[in-house]
Amino acid sequence: MPHGHDIRVADLHLALGEHPRMPVLDGVDFVARVGEATAIIGPSGCGKSTLLDVLAGLAPPDSGHADPGGPVALMPQGDALMPWLTLRENVAMGARLAGDPAGEAGDRADGAIALLGLTGFGDHYPHALSGGMRQRAALARTLLAGRATWLLDEPFGALDALTRVEMHDVLRGLRRAGQPTILLVTHDVAEAVALCERILVAGPRPMRIVDDIRVGAGDPADVAAAVLASLRQAGALA
Numbered sequence: 225m226p227h228g229h230d231i232r233v234a235d236l237h238l239a240l241g242e243h244p245r246m247p248v249l250d251g252v253d254f255v256a257r258v259g260e261a262t263a264i265i266g267p268s269g270c271g272k273s274t275l276l277d278v279l280a281g282l283a284p285p286d287s288g289h290a291d292p293g294g295p296v297a298l299m300p301q302g303d304a305l306m307p308w309l310t311l312r313e314n315v316a317m318g319a320r321l322a323g324d325p326a327g328e329a330g331d332r333a334d335g336a337i338a339l340l341g342l343t344g345f346g347d348h349y350p351h352a353l354s355g356g357m358r359q360r361a362a363l364a365r366t367l368l369a370g371r372a373t374w375l376l377d378e379p380f381g382a383l384d385a386l387t388r389v390e391m392h393d394v395l396r397g398l399r400r401a402g403q404p405t406i407l408l409v410t411h412d413v414a415e416a417v418a419l420c421e422r423i424l425v426a427g428p429r430p431m432r433i434v435d436d437i438r439v440g441a442g443d444p445a446d447v448a449a450a451v452l453a454s455l456r457q458a459g460a461l462a
C-alpha cells in the first residue's frame with residue numbers, strides 16, 4: 225500500500241509580478257490520487273513550476289487551496305545541484321534535510337548512488353558529470369528525502385532521447401520499490417504516457433486544467449492524440 229495522501233488543489237489563484245500583476249494560476253482544480261503518477265502537461269510559461277512551488281509551500285496562493293497531503297520532495301526544474309558539493313554530498317543533502325545525522329546520510333547516499341548507477345562518481349563535482357548523471361543525482365537526492373509525495377518539475381527535460389528513456393526505466397524501478405505519489409510536470413507527451421496513469425492538460429497562462437485523461441491499457445498513440453487535441457483546443461498549440 226502506498227503511504228501518504230491524495231494531492232488536493234481547489235480553485236487555486238495566484239498572480240505574480242508588480243505593475244502589472246499578472247495572473248498565473250486562474251482556478252486550478254484537481255485531485256491527484258495517492259500512489260499514482262499524475263502528469264501535468266502544458267505549454268511553456270503556463271504556470272507549471274509556479275503550481276509546484278505553491279504545492280511545496282514556497283509561494284503562498286492568493287486564494288484557493290493547495291494541499292500536498294503531507295511533506296513533499298520537490299525536484300526543481302534543472303538539476304539544482306550545489307556546484308560546490310560533490311555528487312555524494314549533494315545526494316546526502318536529501319537525507320540531511322530529512323533529519324538524518326551526517327554519517328548515516330553519507331551511507332544512505334552511497335546506497336542511492338549505487339541504485340541509480342552512479343557508483344564511482346561520488347567524489348566528482350556536478351560540472352564534471354554529464355547531464356544524465358546530474359539528473360540521476362537529483363533523483364537520488366529526491367529519493368533520500370524520504371517523502372511519500374514527489375513533485376518532479378521536468379525532471380528529464382535536459383536529456384538526450386536515449387538517456388531519457390533510460391531514466392524512465394530508473395523512475396519505474398523507484399516507483400515499484402517505494403510507491404510514491406508523483407506529480408510530474410513535463411511538456412513531453414510521450415513521457416507522460418510512458419510514466420503516468422493520468423494526464424492533466426493545462427491551457428496557456430493563466431493556468432487552468434482543461435482536460436483529465438486516463439492512460440489505460442489502450443494504444444499509447446490514442447492517448448497522445450487526445451492530449452494534443454486538448455492542447456490545440458485550449459490554444460496552446462499553433
Ligand SMILES: Nc1ncnc2c1ncn2[C@@H]1O[C@H](COP(=O)(O)OP(=O)(O)O)[C@@H](O)[C@H]1O
Pocket residue numbers: 240241242248266267268269270271272273274275429
Ligand atoms: N517571481 C515571478 N514574478 C513575475 N512573474 C513570474 C515569476 N515567476 C514566474 N513568472 C511568470 O509566470 C509565468 C509562469 O511561469 P512558470 O510557472 O515558470 O511556467 P512553466 O513552468 O509552465 O514554464 C511565466 O510567464 C513567468 O514569466
Ligand SMILES: [Mg+2]
Pocket residue numbers: 272273274301377
Ligand atoms: Mg517550469
